[in-house]
Amino acid sequence: MLDFFHDEEPWQEALAPGALILRRFVQQDDLVLYQEINRIAMQHPFIHRVTPGGFTMSAAMTGCGAAQWVSARDGYLNTRETIALNQTFLDLAKRAAATAGYADFIPDSCLINRYAVDSKMTLHQDKNERDLTQPIVSISLGLPAIFLFGGLMRSDKTAKVLLEHGDVVVWGGASRLCFHGILPIKAGIHPLTGPYRFNLTFRQAL
Ligand SMILES: O=C(O)CCC(=O)C(=O)O
Numbered sequence: 001m002l003d004f005f006h007d008e009e010p011w012q013e014a015l016a017p018g019a020l021i022l023r024r025f026v027q028q029d030d031l032v033l034y035q036e037i038n039r040i041a042m043q044h045p046f047i048h049r050v051t052p053g054g055f056t057m058s059a060a061m062t063g064c065g066a067a068q069w070v071s072a073r074d075g076y077l078n079t080r081e082t083i084a085l086n087q088t089f090l091d092l093a094k095r096a097a098a099t100a101g102y103a104d105f106i107p108d109s110c111l112i113n114r115y116a117v118d119s120k121m122t123l124h125q126d127k128n129e130r131d132l133t134q135p136i137v138s139i140s141l142g143l144p145a146i147f148l149f150g151g152l153m154r155s156d157k158t159a160k161v162l163l164e165h166g167d168v169v170v171w172g173g174a175s176r177l178c179f180h181g182i183l184p185i186k187a188g189i190h191p192l193t194g195p196y197r198f199n200l201t202f203r204q205a206l
C-alpha cells in the first residue's frame with residue numbers, strides 16, 4: 001500500500017482527562033482488521049439503523065461480540081447469533097486500553113460503523129453500557145474524519161480532532177460520558193478501504 005507515513009512510529013496526544021489519542025497504533029494491523037470487518041459483514045451485512053426520533057443513521061453498522069447495539073432507546077441486545085470477537089481484535093483493544101491507562105479492560109463487543117461520503121454521527125454519549133468504569137476503545141481505518149469531543153453537556157465546547165487511518169482514541173474515567181461525534185466525511189479514495197471510513201468501537205456492553 002502506498003502510504004508516505006507508513007513507517008512512522010506511533011505517538012500519543014492527550015485529548016481530555018481520561019482520554020488519549022494513540023496515533024497510528026493499529027497501522028501495522030490494518031489489513032487483518034479490514035479483512036475481519038469484511039468477514040463479519042458477509043455474515044451480518046452493514047445496515048442503517050433508525051434512531052428513536054425516526055431518523056435513519058447515515059453511517060451503516062454491523063458488529064461482533066456478545067452484544068449488538070440496537071438504539072439509544074433500546075440499548076444492547078444480548079444475542080447468541082453474533083460473531084465472536086476474534087483474538088486480534090481482543091488483543092489490540094486491550095493493548096490500546098492498557099496503553100491509555102485502563103489495564104483492566106475486558107471488551108465483550110465491537111460495533112463497526114461504515115461511513116461513506118457525507119455520512120456523519122451527531123453528538124451523543126455512549127451510555128448504554130452497563131459498567132461505565134470500562135473505557136471505550138475506538139479505531140479509525142480508511143478515509144480521515146473530524147472527530148468532535150466535548151464535555152458532559154451537549155452544549156459544551158467541542159475539540160475538533162482529525163482522525164486518520166490507524167489512529168485509536170481511548171476514553172474513560174472523567175471523559176467516559178463526554179459527548180462526541182463525527183462531522184460529514186469528505187469524498188476520497190483510501191488505498192485500503194476505498195470510498196469509506198470504518199470505525200470500530202470496543203466496549204464492555206453487558
Ligand atoms: O466513528 C467514530 O469515530 C465514533 C463512533 C461512535 O461514537 C460510536 O459508534 O458510538
Ligand SMILES: [Fe+2]
Pocket residue numbers: 124125126180
Ligand atoms: Fe459514540
